[in-house]
Structures are given as C-alpha cells and as structure tokens.
Amino acid sequence: MLYQILIVFHVLIAIGIVVFVLLQQGKGADVGAAFGSGASGTVFGARGSASFLSRTTAILAALFFLTSLSLAYFTDLREEKKDVIEMLKAAEDLPPVEEKSQPQVPADTPVVVPVESGKAEKQ
Secondary structure (H helix, E strand, O other), X not given: OHHHHHHHHHHHHHHHHHHHHHHOOOOOHHHHHHOOOOHHHOOOOOOOOHHHHHHHHHHHHHHHHHHHHHHHHHHHHXXXXXXXXXXXXXXXXXXXXXXXXXXXXXXXXXXXXEOOOOOEEEO
16 A cells, blocks of 8 residues: 555656756746846745746655655565566476477368469369
C-alpha cells in the first residue's frame, strides 16, 4: 500500500516540476522587463516570480530525488532475490519434459508435391 502511495506522490511531484519549469521565464525575458514592461507590479513582488518559482522547483526536485531513492529501496525489498546459480539448480530439479509424438499419416494417403511450373502433381 505504501509503495502505491509513493508512486502516486512521485508522479504528482514530476508533474509539478514540469509545470513550474514551464512557468519560469527565460533569460531573454529580463531584457523586456528592463524597458518598462510593468514587472514591478506583479503578484510575487518587485523581483517577479523568479525567486518563488525557482525555490519551489528546487524543493520539488529534492522531493523527486527522495521519492526516487525510496521507490528504488522498496522495489529492492519487494523482489525475490535469486542468484543465477540458484535459478539453474531449480531448473535442473524440474521433471523432464515429455516429447509429444507426431501424428502418423496413413500410408495410403496421396501426397501432393508442388512442381516448378506452379501445378501440383499427385504421386
């Protein structure tokens, strides 16, 4: 149950990282703000949303890293550990597979053999 919750949390964090990265402005957007684009009256303050978005992205990245490590740890616990030699020994202990007999064709059945010209001949 904890494993599934961790996977859901991991996916939500990944989606959050994508959203916050896409919301951030590129370096070229700072030039437009220097020429009076009105960035000082934003909701996030005079510096704009850069510090809020970058901090949130960094926090989500750290959480993503932690959930990745946790998922790796829990996956390792869930798997049954077997060595290759143990698997080969287990395969040797299995009973031999019986070969199925091929169906026999009666001797008086005509056999049709294709000829190069595309017509079939009866033998």
